[in-house]
Amino acid sequence: MNLLQDKQVAIVGGGPGGLTLARLLQLNGAVVKVYERDLSPEVRIQGSTLDLHVDSGLKALEKAGLMNAFKENYRPGADLLMVTDQYANVVYDQHEEVYEEAFGEAHFRPEIDRGPLRRILLASLEKETVVWNKYLISLSENEGGWLLQFKDGTVASADLVIGADGANSKIRKFVTDSTPVYSGVTMVEGTVYEAAKNAPLLWELTKGGKVFALGNHRTLITSAKGDGSLSFYTGCKKEESWAKNSGIDFNDHHQLLNWFREEYAGWDVIWEELFNNIHTHFILRPQYYMPLDQTWVTRPNITIIGDAAHVMPPYAGEGVNMAMKDALELCECLTSEIFPDLRSALKHYEQQMLARASAVTQMTLTSTAMLHADDSISNLLKMFSSEEEGGE
Numbered sequence: 001m002n003l004l005q006d007k008q009v010a011i012v013g014g015g016p017g018g019l020t021l022a023r024l025l026q027l028n029g030a031v032v033k034v035y036e037r038d039l040s041p042e043v044r045i046q047g048s049t050l051d052l053h054v055d056s057g058l059k060a061l062e063k064a065g066l067m068n069a070f071k072e073n074y075r076p077g078a079d080l081l082m083v084t085d086q087y088a089n090v091v092y093d094q095h096e097e098v099y100e101e102a103f104g105e106a107h108f109r110p111e112i113d114r115g116p117l118r119r120i121l122l123a124s125l126e127k128e129t130v131v132w133n134k135y136l137i138s139l140s141e142n143e144g145g146w147l148l149q150f151k152d153g154t155v156a157s158a159d160l161v162i163g164a165d166g167a168n169s170k171i172r173k174f175v176t177d178s179t180p181v182y183s184g185v186t187m188v189e190g191t192v193y194e195a196a197k198n199a200p201l202l203w204e205l206t207k208g209g210k211v212f213a214l215g216n217h218r219t220l221i222t223s224a225k226g227d228g229s230l231s232f233y234t235g236c237k238k239e240e241s242w243a244k245n246s247g248i249d250f251n252d253h254h255q256l257l258n259w260f261r262e263e264y265a266g267w268d269v270i271w272e273e274l275f276n277n278i279h280t281h282f283i284l285r286p287q288y289y290m291p292l293d294q295t296w297v298t299r300p301n302i303t304i305i306g307d308a309a310h311v312m313p314p315y316a317g318e319g320v321n322m323a324m325k326d327a328l329e330l331c332e333c334l335t336s337e338i339f340p341d342l343r344s345a346l347k348h349y350e351q352q353m354l355a356r357a358s359a360v361t362q363m364t365l366t367s368t369a370m371l372h373a374d375d376s377i378s379n380l381l382k383m384f385s386s387e388e389e390g391g392e
Contacts, residue, residue: 003334003342004030010148010158012171014038014130016050016057016114017306017323018164019121022129023064024331034125035134035148035156041122046191046281048210048223048231048314050117051079051109056321058103058110060328069120070112071103075226077208078111083380086215086267088205092381095207109317113226131156136170145301160342161302162330164323167288169308176296176304180288183313185368186238187285188256192277195230199273203230213271214376218264219315220271232274233285233314236263237372243286250282287313289365292358298347305330310357315371316364326353 009025011018014036022032052058052070061070083092102108122130135151145159163171167180195203205211206224213220219235248255257275264271274280289312306323330349339345370379 002029003336003339003345004028004160007031007159008033008145008157009160009162010035010146010156011162011164012136012148013164013166013169013306013308014118015164015166015306015323016117016121016320017327018162019118019125019130020060020064020324021162021164021305021327021331023066023121023124024060024327025334026126026129027064028331028335030334032129033156033158034130035136035150036130036132037135039133041118041130041132045114045118046189046231046283047114048221048233049075049078049111049113049225050320051111051317052324053109053317053321054104054106056325056328060324063328064124066120066124067103069123070110070117073116073120074110074112075208076110078210078224078226079109080207080209082205082207082209082211083377084205084211084213085377086213086218086264088213088268088270091377092384095209116226136165139171139174159301163302163304163308164306164327165308167307167311169304171302171304172308174302175299176294178291178294178296180290180311182240183287183289183365183368184237185235185287185313185372186243187233187235187287188250189233189283189285190231190256190274191281192230192232192274193279194228195224196228198277198279199230201270202273205270206230212371212380213267214371214380216264216266217372217374217376218267219371219376220264220267220274222274230274234260234264235287235315235372238286240286243284250284253278253280253282256282287368289313289361290357292361294358295354296350298343298350300341300343300346303330303346303350305353309353310361312361312364313368315368316360318360318364322357322360325356329353 009032011034014034025032080094138149140147146161148156192199208224211222222232305326333345333349
């Protein structure tokens with residue numbers, strides 16, 4: 001039986017997880033709308049590049065018939081990593097190793113910028129699948145389905161709602177009472193545009209890939225993007241309340257530079273290039289994760305994927321991959337003939353998703369602690385060495 005026959009599916013959130021799910025469902029004949037709060041597809045996407053993994057992000061793209069498009073848009077070499085200490089002394093450099101494309105091998109994690117990935121996914125959808133400028137303000141049950149109300153005054157109805165609306169999900173509370181737990185680390189994320197001109201030393205240091213700078217319980221990670229910008233995020237241990245009580249205007253690069261000089265005292269002056277440009281865009285990001293033992297009673301016509309279900313810090317590179325794997329597994333459940341009803345299909349998806357999310361969250365928390373510890377560099381180098389020896 002077709003569980004989605006004559007049903008309208010609403011996906012709230014047009015990130016990689018939501019768009020991947022929409023594509024997979026449409027391939028299976030489902031009627032889908034994606035409601036995205038961005039004003040249009042032309043909105044500039046912030047954030048670092050994404051490394052996709054063979055058993056999750058890449059597998060979802062393959063099932064979606066989009067691997068050729070991915071290979072045309074990914075950035076060879078953008079996955080190469082350099083590790084430095086706080087003085088910008090290089091202690092590990094993958095650029096010195098022979099670069100090989102190895103699609104299908106577990107260790108190969110090709111990078112793609114967020115913008116091109118979104119364009120690939122959007123181009124694969126039926127026209128008018130994504131409805132832009134739809135900021136959800138309320139969700140209510142309506143005759144066995146759901147009524148979605150948006151900030152612009154419009155409403156929409158759906159038989160099945162899937163929250164793909166990120167860390168601050170509005171859909172989550174309709175599915176679970178679980179709330180995010182503060183990890184102890186807060187990031188300041190930023191993007192330097194025209195980095196060759198505005199951060200020339202760091203642009204050269206990054207070599208089109210990534211730099212992990214570690215020291216004194218702090219991290220600073222830079223990532224080159226195909227548009228010539230340099231994205232970065234700091235990471236340091238702060239009280240959860242610091243985000244609200246710091247008194248810093250995060251739109252003022254002078255204040256950010258002064259904060260950085262104090263917080264990262266003793267770090268090389270080269271890193272200040274990230275804060276010297278008036279056009280640099282900053283976002284404060286306290287890092288949260290969902291409880292490892294979270295569980296809930298499945299509802300008959302609503303669920304969540306991606307960060308809405310299992311937000312976690314970025315220090316293991318799993319966020320987007322988890323979201324895309326969620327999309328793949330949820331689609332498989334919703335389009336399977338083995339489940340008697342939607343609730344049974346959603347329950348199976350949620351059970352396997354929660355088990356997987358718990359394991360990956362634990363791994364991510366271990367990585368987060370390691371990178372902000374006394375011996376962060378030596379531990380990271382040991383991890384790289386053991387991976388190489390294990391052939392992973």
